[in-house]
Amino acid sequence: MRFKKWLPRLAFRRDERPADTLVVVFLRGGADGMNIVVPHGEDNYYTLRPRLAVPRPDDNKIRKPDRAFDLDGFFGLHPVAAPLAPIFQAGHMSAVHAVGSPDLTRSHFEAMESMERGGINDQTVGNGWLGRHLNTVADRSSSPLRAVGWGAALPLSMYGSINAVSLKSILDYHLPGSKENADAMLAALSALYASAPADLAQSAKQVETVSTIQIASYQPENGATYVDSYGVTTDFDMALMQTAALVKADIGLEVSAIDLGGWDTHENQNGYFRDVLRVLTNGLNYFYTDLGDRINRVTLIVMSEFGRRLKENASIGTDHGHGSMMLTMGGHLSGKPVVADWPGLADDDLDRGDLRVTTDYRDVLGEILATRMGNDKLDQVFPDYTPMFKGVVTG
Amino acid sequence: MRPIDRRQFLKLGATAAALPFLSSPVLKALGSTALPSTLTIPRRSSDPIAAALGRIGFGAAPGQVEKIQTTGLEAYFEAQLYPELIYNTAALAKLQNYPTLEMSGPQLVASKKSSGDIATELVGGTILRAVYSEGQLEEVMVNFWTDHFSIFHRKGACLVLKTLDDRDVIRKHAFGKFRDLLGASAKSAAMLLYLDNFKSHRANPNENYAREVMELHTITTAHYNELDMRAVARAMTGWTFIDNTSSRNYGGFAYTAAAHDDTEKIMFGQVFAAGGGIEEGERVLDILAAHPGTARNIATKLCRRFISDAPPESIIATVADTFLRTDGDIRELLRAIFRSDEFKAAPPKFKRPFEYFVSLCRATGLQMTSPVRKEVLETLRKMNHYPFDWHAPNGYSDTGAYWIGNMLERWNTAYNTINGLLTGTKLDLIGVAIANGAANDPDSILDYYLTAMIGESVSEADRATIFGFFTRAGSVDLNTDAGQQALREAVSLIAASPTFQYR
Numbered sequence A: 001m002r003f004k005k006w007l008p009r010l011a012f013r014r015d016e017r018p019a020d021t022l023v024v025v026f027l028r029g030g031a032d033g034m035n036i037v038v039p040h041g042e043d044n045y046y047t048l049r050p051r052l053a054v055p056r057p058d059d060n061k062i063r064k065p066d067r068a069f070d071l072d073g074f075f076g077l078h079p080v081a082a083p084l085a086p087i088f089q090a091g092h093m094s095a096v097h098a099v100g101s102p103d104l105t106r107s108h109f110e111a112m113e114s115m116e117r118g119g120i121n122d123q124t125v126g127n128g129w130l131g132r133h134l135n136t137v138a139d140r141s142s143s144p145l146r147a148v149g150w151g152a153a154l155p156l157s158m159y160g161s162i163n164a165v166s167l168k169s170i171l172d173y174h175l176p177g178s179k180e181n182a183d184a185m186l187a188a189l190s191a192l193y194a195s196a197p198a199d200l201a202q203s204a205k206q207v208e209t210v211s212t213i214q215i216a217s218y219q220p221e222n223g224a225t226y227v228d229s230y231g232v233t234t235d236f237d238m239a240l241m242q243t244a245a246l247v248k249a250d251i252g253l254e255v256s257a258i259d260l261g262g263w264d265t266h267e268n269q270n271g272y273f274r275d276v277l278r279v280l281t282n283g284l285n286y287f288y289t290d291l292g293d294r295i296n297r298v299t300l301i302v303m304s305e306f307g308r309r310l311k312e313n314a315s316i317g318t319d320h321g322h323g324s325m326m327l328t329m330g331g332h333l334s335g336k337p338v339v340a341d342w343p344g345l346a347d348d349d350l351d352r353g354d355l356r357v358t359t360d361y362r363d364v365l366g367e368i369l370a371t372r373m374g375n376d377k378l379d380q381v382f383p384d385y386t387p388m389f390k391g392v393v394t395g
Numbered sequence B: 001m002r003p004i005d006r007r008q009f010l011k012l013g014a015t016a017a018a019l020p021f022l023s024s025p026v027l028k029a030l031g032s033t034a035l036p037s038t039l040t041i042p043r044r045s046s047d048p049i050a051a052a053l054g055r056i057g058f059g060a061a062p063g064q065v066e067k068i069q070t071t072g073l074e075a076y077f078e079a080q081l082y083p084e085l086i087y088n089t090a091a092l093a094k095l096q097n098y099p100t101l102e103m104s105g106p107q108l109v110a111s112k113k114s115s116g117d118i119a120t121e122l123v124g125g126t127i128l129r130a131v132y133s134e135g136q137l138e139e140v141m142v143n144f145w146t147d148h149f150s151i152f153h154r155k156g157a158c159l160v161l162k163t164l165d166d167r168d169v170i171r172k173h174a175f176g177k178f179r180d181l182l183g184a185s186a187k188s189a190a191m192l193l194y195l196d197n198f199k200s201h202r203a204n205p206n207e208n209y210a211r212e213v214m215e216l217h218t219i220t221t222a223h224y225n226e227l228d229m230r231a232v233a234r235a236m237t238g239w240t241f242i243d244n245t246s247s248r249n250y251g252g253f254a255y256t257a258a259a260h261d262d263t264e265k266i267m268f269g270q271v272f273a274a275g276g277g278i279e280e281g282e283r284v285l286d287i288l289a290a291h292p293g294t295a296r297n298i299a300t301k302l303c304r305r306f307i308s309d310a311p312p313e314s315i316i317a318t319v320a321d322t323f324l325r326t327d328g329d330i331r332e333l334l335r336a337i338f339r340s341d342e343f344k345a346a347p348p349k350f351k352r353p354f355e356y357f358v359s360l361c362r363a364t365g366l367q368m369t370s371p372v373r374k375e376v377l378e379t380l381r382k383m384n385h386y387p388f389d390w391h392a393p394n395g396y397s398d399t400g401a402y403w404i405g406n407m408l409e410r411w412n413t414a415y416n417t418i419n420g421l422l423t424g425t426k427l428d429l430i431g432v433a434i435a436n437g438a439a440n441d442p443d444s445i446l447d448y449y450l451t452a453m454i455g456e457s458v459s460e461a462d463r464a465t466i467f468g469f470f471t472r473a474g475s476v477d478l479n480t481d482a483g484q485q486a487l488r489e490a491v492s493l494i495a496a497s498p499t500f501q502y503r
Helices: A043-048 A079-089 A108-116 A129-136 A179-193 A198-211 A235-249 A269-297 A361-372 B006-011 B048-053 B064-071 B073-080 B089-097 B105-110 B115-132 B136-148 B158-173 B178-186 B189-194 B208-217 B226-235 B278-290 B292-306 B313-325 B330-338 B353-363 B374-382 B407-418 B429-435 B442-454 B460-470 B481-496
Strands: A021-028 A093-100 A147-150 A164-167 A255-261 A298-304 A324-330 A338-340 B239-241 B253-255 B265-267 B270-272
Touching (some): A021 A108, A021 A235, A021 A361, A129 A164, A129 A255, A129 A361, A147 A235, A179 A198, A179 B407, A235 A255, A235 A269, A255 A269, A269 A298, A269 A324, A298 A361, A324 A361, B048 B064, B073 B136, B089 B115, B105 B158, B115 B136, B115 B353, B115 B374, B136 B158, B136 B292, B136 B330, B158 B178, B158 B189, B178 B208, B178 B278, B189 B239, B208 B226, B208 B278, B226 B265, B265 B278, B270 B278, B292 B313, B313 B330, B353 B374, B353 B442, B374 B407, B442 B481, B460 B481
Parallel strands (some): A021 A255, A021 A298, A093 A338, A147 A164, A147 A255
Antiparallel strands (some): A093 A324, A298 A324, B265 B270
C-alpha cells in the first residue's frame, strides 16, 4: 500500500467486530426541518407559510431552480440543498421526518441538554448518550483517539467517556511555544505521565497521537475541495475534512461530533436560512465526495434540538416548534429517501400548532448504535427509553 | 486534487504563540505500549501543612507553609473559620477596581454598567479573592456553596442579581448555620429567577424550585415523593422578588400574599393548616434544614470536597451526626472533617480547572492586575470551568472522573500562565525562589519549585526527566534571556506534571 506520509504509524489493539465511524452533526438553534425536507404534498404547508413555503416541484409559475427538488412524490429538498440529491439517489442519504423528543420545552439550552443527555430523567446525571455509548464499548479498542468533539469544548453528548477529546483543529492541537520546546516538552510529559492513572495517561496519549498527524499534508480525494465558489472554507468544512482524514488514517476513530449553528431563524428566514443551509449542503457534499468508497464505513446523522412552528410569523420567520427531521448519510441506509410515520399537517393533525412527533429521536440513534456500531447494550445508553427501530439503516 | 492551502489551516484559531508546525518528523512509533499494571497515584506532599493547604485552601503560596509552622496548623485552621477577623489588605486592595461587588440592587442599576460588565466584575473578583485572599478557607467554602446553590448567571437578569446573591447569600452565610444559608438562598432574587419561583402563583404553581430545593439543596430524592413536591411548590407560591429596576428595592425579596396558595396542605406527613402565609414556606425550610437526608447530603458533599471522590462511610456518618447535633453549624462540620483521621489520610484529589489555575498562580507568586483581563477569564472558559456558567442547578461536578481528560488545555494554561502570556499578569520566578530560601543558582531555583509544587518525594526518574528537560540545551545561565526562558519552560513542565494535577 502506498505510504501516506501524513499518517501516524499507530499500533493499537482492537476488536475485529466491524463498526462504522459515527459522525453526529448537531444543528444548533432549532433548525426548520420542514423547509429542508419539504412536505410539498401538504396543502396546509402552503396555506400557513405564504411567504416561506418552498414552491412545489411542479409549480410552473416559479423558475425550476427555485422549486423543491422532488425526492419521492411527497417530500422534496429545499433548492439550496438540491446538490445533495445525487447522494439521495445513490441511496447514500436519507431523511427521517416527524422525529423529535417527548420533551416539550421550547428553551434552546433545555432542549439541547435533554437531547444530548439522551432524555435521562435524573437531572443530576451529567453524561451524554455518546459518552455512555463509548463506555459500553470501552474495551473494544485501545486507540487513544476514539472520539473527537470538534470545537472549543466537548459537546454534552460526549461527556462521561475518557476516550473523547475536543479539538478545534488538529493543526493547533499541540503544545505552545517554539516547535523545539513543544517537542521536548511532549517527550518529557510522556515520560512523567507513563505511570499516571489510566484516565490521565490516556489524555497524554491523545495529545501525542494528534500531534503526530501531519494534517496539512492531507490531500482530499475524488475532487473534493472543501472550498466554496467564493473561496471560503468554513469551520464546518474543516471539521468534516479532518474527520475524513482521521477515517482514512484508520487510527480507530469511532465517533466524531460536529456543531453547526445559526439555525434560529425567527425573522427574515429566506435570507439566513439559505446561507446556513448552503454551508450544511456544501460540507456534506465535500465529505461524501472525499470519502469515496469509505462511505461504507461511515454513518452520519444530522439532528437539531427541535423544529419550528408550521405557521410563519409576522417577521417572515418561524418560532420554536417541536417535530422536525433528521438526515442520515452512509453506505448502509434503508434505501428510502424519506423514512417517516407521517402524521399530516392538517390543522387537526398538528400538535399545538407544530409537526407532531411520531418517531422518537432515540429510535434513530438507538437503531444506528445497535446496527452500525455494534452496541448491544442500548439500555445503558438510553436507560429511560426503549428505542423502536424504524428501518433507518441496514446491518 | 490540490492540497488544502496552508493559509486556510492557519486561519483556524492560530494564536500568536503557535508557529507553523509543518516540518516536524513525520512519524512517532508509539508502539503498543500497554500501561504499567501498577499505576502510581501521584503523591501529595508529605508535609502536612502543604498538603492541608490544598484542601482548606487553593494551595500554598510562597512562604505560607513557613508562616503557619510558627503558629501551628490547628491554630491556622481555627482562625480561617472567622474570615472577618483576618487581616486581608492585599486582597481588598485588588477589589477596589470592582465597585459593583459592594453595590445594592438599585446601586447596580444606577451604575449604568451593562449586565455583562457586572457579571465580569463578579468573575474577576472571584478569581482575585481565590488567589490573594488570606481567608483561603472562606474562598473554598464560597466556591463550595456556589456549586451547591448553583445559579446559571446567563439566565436573564441573573447576570446582575448573582452579584447580590454571591455577597448576601453565599459569602454572608458560608460559615453560619445551614438554615440561614438555605433561607437566604430561597429569598435570593437570582435563585427566584433562575429556578422560576418568582412567577409561581396559586393559579399555576411552578415546580422547578420546589423540586430542586429538595432534590439538590437539601434532602435528596430518597426522601420525598411527587405529592410532597407539589405541596411544597404550592407552599412557596408568592415568594418572589422586586424586578422593577426603578424600585428603591430592586433585587429584594417580596412576598405576594395574593399569589399564595393558602389552602391546607399535607407535606412530609404533617398537616399545614389552611391560611398559612409566608410562614408556610419558612416551616418547609425548617423541616428541610433539619432533616437527616439533608445532613447526609451536605456531609457527603463536604467530604467529597475535602477528603475524596468516594469518601469513607465513617467520616460521612460523623459529619452527618454533627450536622444534626449542632443544627447545621457549618463551622462545626468543618472542624469535624479537619480533625478526623480520614482527613489526615486523604488520598490525592484531582484538581478542578479553577483549583488548578488558582493553585498555579499561588505557587508561583504570580502578580495579577485588577481589573482582571479577559485573557485570564478566557483561560477558565477554555478549561470549561468559568464561574457561574454551569447551566444546570446541580453545579459543577466535584468528581475527578468528570474533569480528567483534555490535559492539553491544562498544559497550555500552565505554559501561557508561567510565560506571562496572560495579559495583566507578571511573574518573577527567580526573585520568589530566592526570597524563599533558594540559593542563587539554576538548579536550586528549579528545585525550589519542584519541592513547592510537587513535593520533595518526587521519584528519581521524574526528577531526572525534569532536570533533563531544563538542561537539554546545555547548562543554564539565568542571566541570559535563553536561561530565563529555560526556567519558565521547566516550571511549566512541573505545573503540567501528573502530581500537580492533584491536591
